[in-house]
Amino acid sequence: MKKMTNSISALSFLPSSVVLEMTYECNHQCLFCSCPWEQPHGIYNKGVELKCDEWKTLIDKLVSMGVCDFSYTGGEPLMNKNILDIIEYTSNLKVKFINDNLEQIEISPNQYLITNGQLLDESILLFLKKHEINLSISLPGILTYRHHTKNGNPEIVLNWLKKAKALGIHTTVNITVTKLNLFELYETISNAFIAGANTLLLNRFLPGGRGMLHLDKLSLDKKEILLMLQIANDVLKKANRFGSVGTELPICLIKENEYSNITVGTRCSAGIDFFVIGPEGRIRTCNHSPVQLEHFTQIEKVKQNVYWKKFIEKDYLPENCKYCNYTYCCDGGCREAAHVYTNSLYGDDPVFLNN
């Protein structure tokens, strides 16, 4: 007798996680900013930002389609004056979720606020605590913080990490590593954990957005990327803490090394595990991508979008990786960064072009 395989149709084709870019505005001018609308002469079409009610309608739609993880970013999400109202609205929703027994249950959405921290205050922290929002704060260096961001103060970030810890809010320190701040990476990560960060999200600088103007200054070569991983792992090991790298790396770069305390991914999950909605309401495969797909009001059409399908089917392997024996577990590095840098989704990861 044929054994039945336990399976169920998902609520929709959408990934369970969404990144909502709440505004184009930002109170920083980061050199490394990869927001596609910041790219000079870029293809991104900056439409009118969604209003509060439109965001709520969008979130209702996503919840009905089984999306259960919401990350709020931007720009700087706290520049959207309705952000707390929207977060509170989402907190009161129930998402239909398929659990491990393949039963449909209702759960509260998971929410994450990704911010530079400069506009936080005590009342916002209390709000985050009340609604169990996970907080991710950017810290691109200490001595080089202001050079990278053109505004703000790293001590403010450290203070918020300390206060968030006191309140029991889960915090992630989000560090973008560039050629300029690599020298102080040990100190940056350490201070973030000493202040109270729970986990680390390490992002290597990738071409895109405003960063396209500063490629030579910021881009890391292969040795520097390996050094970045080694430093991060060293600090995490000493602190008995864990972290992860925010974008996938080519396996040929890292396969000789083992990292006990930092997770390094080698496969792209854009369009599969998460997707992005821009401030104007249009869908993208990932936050690095400048390619805008359908507006959220036409969300069902996305599943047949040719560009979206390339990500679902992982049809983006670089030509130079075609004969590699590791294509079963590696996508040849960050696809959208390659796309932005080489104008081709099948281009090499920028790390191969920086040596």
Place this chain on the structure above:
Amino acid sequence: MYYIPFIIIFTILIIFVAKAKPLTKSSHKIYFTHTDLKENFKIASDTIKPFFARKQIDEKLKILAMTPPPKKIIYSAMCYSMYLPPDRIKYICPFCGEKTIYKGGKTDSDWQNLYEILEHGIYTCKRQLNKVEGIHIAIDESQFCKKCSPFIEKPELCLLVNIEGQQDTTKICNITVKDILLITEFLNNKISLVTGEGEEPLLDYIDRIQELLGLKINNEKND
């Protein structure tokens, strides 16, 4: 009466200051009272200065290491695929675009095979087949979609082969990633298959290659 202009100016100034937004503070709705804030932020110092001396930092890290690490939160919106526990996996159909979720037991071998196929088998097969030229060869994954194939109880990956000169397309199901590796290496004129387990001569698999390609290969020695 001479003081009236001063009163007017003073009033305007007060209105101006009240409406002015501070440059660094947000203008969000107030959710908590002063008492709430006072109660929850009984922290002695509002400032924290970063440490720069390596020795001092290492001492602090050592102290931190004595505390247990926080519970891991799986942050789904990272750019790369997180490793999911192998008792649940999703499949997205390239034809209809819909998603199917599968669940199995970790010790169940049928589930392990299915997991392997869905986790990286299908796209590995497609990438391997991209290396093959001059022959119509493709995989059929339609059995994995609950919407396209609602009545399939045990989905299998199938191979479709059409060689020039043959009338019909050969379809063979229940193929594995190794099967695909065998035929791609064979069609690329290799004599052995190199995998993580070592090197094996393709001759050992000639019957299977023949079956997969739907043709009879003459491998008899000439005297």
